[in-house]
Each structure stands twice: as C-alpha cells, then as structure tokens.
Amino acid sequence: xxxxxxxxxxxxxxxxxxxxxxxxxxxxxxxxxxxxxxxxxxxxxxxxxxxxxxxxxxxxxxxxxxxxxxxxxxxxxxxxxxxxxxxxxxxxxxxxxxxxxxxxxxxxxxxxxxxxxxxxxxxxxxxxxxxxxxxxxxxxxxxxxxxxxxxxxxxxxxxxxxxxxxxxxxxxxxxxxxxxxxxxxxxxxxxxxxxxxxxxxxxxxxxxxxxxxxxxxxxxxxxxxxxxxxxxxxxxxxxxxxxxxxxxxxxxxxxxxxxxxxxxxx
Numbered sequence: 231x232x233x234x235x236x237x238x239x240x241x242x243x244x245x246x247x248x249x250x251x252x253x254x255x256x257x258x259x260x261x262x263x264x265x266x267x268x269x270x271x272x273x274x275x276x277x278x279x280x281x282x283x284x285x286x287x288x289x290x291x292x293x294x295x296x297x298x299x300x301x302x303x304x305x306x307x308x309x310x311x312x313x314x315x316x317x318x319x320x321x322x323x324x325x326x327x328x329x330x331x332x333x334x335x336x337x338x339x340x341x342x343x344x345x346x347x348x349x350x351x352x353x354x355x356x357x358x359x360x361x362x363x364x365x366x367x368x369x370x371x372x373x374x375x376x377x378x379x380x381x382x383x384x385x386x387x388x389x390x391x392x393x394x395x396x397x398x399x400x401x402x403x404x405x406x407x408x409x410x411x412x413x414x415x416x417x418x419x420x421x422x423x424x425x426x427x428x429x430x431x432x433x434x435x436x437x438x439x440x441x442x443x444x445x446x447x448x449x450x451x452x453x454x455x456x457x458x459x460x461x462x463x464x465x466x467x468x469x470x471x472x473x474x475x476x477x478x479x480x481x482x483x484x485x486x487x488x489x490x491x492x493x494x495x496x
Contacts (some may be wrong), residue, residue: 234329238293245286246286270298271372280295308465322463342416343390353422369414370444371411385402416446431461
C-alpha cells in the first residue's frame with residue numbers, strides 16, 4: 231500500500247530535508263525510522279519521496295512524504311514513536327499507487343516571520359504586490375541551470391501576533407519555487423522594510439533578471455506552511471517526546487518561539 235504523511239519538523243537540527251549520506255536530514259531520519267519498523271528495506275524500491283526540499287534551518291508545518299509499505303497499520307501507529315523529537319507526522323492518507331508528492335502538488339505555501347519592530351509594513355506590502363504572476367526570479371534565487379521563470383499564485387504581508395509576539399508575516403504561494411527563492415523574496419522585503427530598498431527597486435529586480443542576486447533572508451524565520459496535493463489527511467498524534475521538545479525550545483529566541491507555537495498547534 232502507498233501512504234502519504236503530512237510531516238512537521240524544526241529545521242535548525244537538520245542539514246536540510248534531502249537525504250545525504252554523511253549529514254543529518256529529515257528524509258534520512260524518516261528512512262531510518264521506517265527501516266527500524268520494517269516498513270520497507272530499500273527506500274528507493276519503496277519510492278520514498280518528499281514534496282520538495284527545504285534548506286538547512288528551514289522549518290515545516292506541512293511537508294508531504296510518501297512511500298510504499300506492506301504494513302500500513304504499523305506505519306500509522308508506530309512511525310511517530312521512532313522519529314526523533316524534532317520531526318513528527320501530523321497526518322496520514324492512503325493514496326493511489328501512482329501518487330508522487332512532488333509532481334502531484336498543486337501548490338506550495340511558505341510563511342516568513344519578521345520581528346515587527348522597526349519595519350515599514352505598508353512599504354513591504356506594496357513591494358509584495360509585484361510578486362504574483364509569471365516572472366524571471368533569477369535575482370532572488372539560486373537558479374543553477376533551471377528555468378528561472380515561476381508562477382506566483384499569491385503573496386501578502388500581514389501582522390501576526392496570535393501567540394502574543396509582534397511579527398510581520400510574508401506569505402507566498404506558487405506552483406513551484408527555485409532553490410532559496412522564498413528566502414530571496416523575503417530578503418528583498420526585509421530591505422524594503424528597513425529602508426534599504428524601495429518598492430520600485432523590487433520591481434527592477436523582477437524586470438532586469440541579469441545582475442547581482444539579492445541576499446536571502448536567514449533560514450530561521452521560514453516555514454513550509456502547506457503543500458496542496460489534493461488529499462485529506464487522517465490526524466496523527468506526535469510522540470510525548472516531540473511535545474516536550476517543542477515546549478523546551480520556545481524560549482530559544484523570538485522567532486523560534488513563534489515557530490514552535492505554530493508547530494505545537496499544527
């Protein structure tokens with residue numbers, strides 16, 4: 231049977247999501263947990279895949295993973311008990327045999343959290359309005375031979391303070407993103423918010439793709455918020471170890487407190 235899992239993780243303890251032979255990654259930890267449970271032996275034969283990669287330090291509220299297993303009951307009941315404390319599954323779904331979370335994703339949504347103090351939110355919102363639509367994002371991403379044109383479905387700036395903190399949040403949705411593209415967009419908006427770049431400067435970066443890339447924002451404020459694969463997930467409970475870990479890191483720093491509160495709720 232093929233199963234899809236909705237996966238959350240706190241990214242600072244991982245060298246990104248993509249499996250690497252000599253680094254701790256989210257995929258690597260999930261594969262190791264599945265092997266301990268005998269859910270599969272060879273992750274390639276099980277067609278283990280994620281919806282997309284996240285960089286070192288980037289968090290996820292709703293990444294999507296899928297794999298084949300002869301024991302779906304054990305996967306549902308025990309996978310969270312085998313995963314490390316900074317990674318857990320929040321939902322599971324039986325999916326068709328041909329399901330691929332990367333290619334079946336309709337859209338991906340990210341949120342970037344900026345501490346609100348000292349930022350010109352109205353100017354940031356004005357700059358963000360240039361992002362939706364098809365553009366060449368060479369000035370905002372690591373292209374590395376890929377098509378630099380991407381279609382942004384929506385982008386907005388809003389105040390977020392539901393946990394008592396003051397944050398300006400940048401939310402962006404697209405069919406797909408380039409490597410470090412969201413951090414590049416967030417970095418440009420941060421420059422606008424602090425007065426280093428104006429709205430027309432952002433427009434110029436979009437309209438003149440040849441030139442120096444704008445520096446990306448730090449990874450620590452970025453969350454993969456949602457991947458829409460058109461499926462419904464049955465909720466799963468994280469392990470007590472993960473719950474305790476989230477509570478223990480809430481005071482790590484200002485943005486991390488907001489990130490952990492989101493992951494605890496999500």
